[in-house]
Amino acid sequence: MSNIVRNASHAGSWYSDDGSELNNELSAWLDSVNPSGDAYPIKGCKAVIAPHAGYSYSGPTAAWAYKSIDTTEIKRVFILGPSHHYYLAGCALSRCTEYETPIGNLPLDLETIQELRSTGQFESMTLKADEEEHSIEMHLPYIRKVFEGLDIKIVPVLVGAISKEIEAVFGELLSPYLAREDTLCVVSSDFCHWGTRFSYTYYYPEPAPSDAAGYRLSRSSAPSPSYPIYESITRLDHEATNLLTLPPSTAADAHEEFAKYLSRTKNTICGRHPIGVLFGAMAQLERTQGAHPTVKWVKYDQSSHCHRINDSSVSYASAWIRF
Template sequence: MQASIRAASHADSWYTGNGTALNKELREWLQQVEPTDETFPVQGCKAVIAPHAGYSYSGPTAAWAYKAIDTTGITRVFILGPSHHFYMNGCALSSCEEYETPIGNLPLDQDTINELRATGKFEALSLQADEDEHSLEMHLPYVRKVFEGKDIKIVPIVVGAINEEKEAEYGAILAPYLAKPDTICVVSSDFCHWGTRFSYTYYYPDEEASSRSGFDLSRSVKPSPSYPIHESITRLDKDAMDILTIPPKSAETAHRDFARYLQKTKNTICGRHPIGVLFGAMAVLEKEEGVKPLVKWVRYEQSSQCESIRDSSVSYASAYVKF
């Protein structure tokens, strides 16, 4: 029976494994969220996009997404995260019955998982692969915290290196679930991983540059003294966030434009495929259900400010989706 529970394998490394301390951290980060132009939680919130780094880096940013969730009537939470440890040209479902967190376990929605498995489109995730992957786990304590005292089940899905067409295909499978009033979706993604350690040093030479005029920095190719690397990274990420903002465009157009943006810039947004699946699902709901989604970005931060080619950083962004 123990094998059916996925252990909190990144506790005491990526975040504290002490339940009392973790609960206090999450509570304080959520309390620190103070939006100035809207009211949280957001009525009609159907999905959030939030980072999955160690909590000391991304925990406060993720709080902005979770504070937006209106938990009223929600009984099922899909969690979509990228695969960091193995290649997969598809999506995979957990074989576990529960996911452990230091502040309380989360049961998996076996009925929904069996329905998804019956489509023949999903691979099975081994326990080892499940516990190795952090992109889902880093969201579990936040999910447990914001749904504290509530009876919910989760549907964790690891999304592989799929193309735009497959993102739309999996989005179409998930769309009927996302349309249900008792369901929301969490999408796990960090943004730009910049630096030689990530093999990514793309740079805009000035604030007017387009993606076509960007280039890679190296020891011999230096940044402009008047345009710091961290400002270029911000611009690079904000370009992606602008593309993924709805309205004025449709989810289908945003999905297409995001794919083109990634082709041009190669921005190292690790959750680009889970994001693509979410936008694929929204595109179906736009066409078939007349849904008019709203996607708003509410927080953006960087782990450090890069000034030279020797530096590195990871960006974190949070958004909510409302129908």
């Protein structure tokens, strides 16, 4: 098989293309993580959820997920990212053999990818589609950094606009891989994209635990002076992360409630389908292996604070997961 390298197409714009500068930035963000109550890295960490925006926005939040990773014995990293640029009715695999980063390349696990491809359930990305998509690329430098000097391979999986039921199907398919002691899963997702530029202006008029219904703000309906838009966005996102916190819920129940939440609020969580696949995989491990997953959210931030209808922001959240 010929060597096909995916270029670091967003380096120099979304993050630094200077290896030394990028390495220093990643080190600084990781060093700044100051968790309380948990000893980092998290022993037995099997997955993380982290954002994929430009590093100047989401880099510090993503560090909280990556700092939690226990790299001991990990040889394979799945990366589940949403498709932003073309419609995908299922999931797709890369045709590349290697992914470039400014701080060192990452080889793909061609054996595992071929096993997945042989199921007939996956499409294949073109190189153009692969390089245009940022949701997976934005995790590559962090993966290379935290596994510095270690021999790992990656399995990128692009996740399309799929139903909860199809998320469960792919989760079941991936669950035997994610259950392996030598495998980690990275799930790529930003949270609420708020503002007219995103065609999303959902607003809660009061803080939780109010039962007042949310509604869409418009030019003719201003937010309450006592409850700023950015606090409503925080409530909206935390409603999602609370549903996705395990325990007390099971992964199967959380997956179901998350789908209902998305249907009700339409929250623009771009990685909702990769998150759904992960929870589908954990639900399968609950059924077949008696697993009791833990999901803990450790950091939340917004790109800016929205006060008016013409403001906009993107939210970022990080979590670690044990099966």
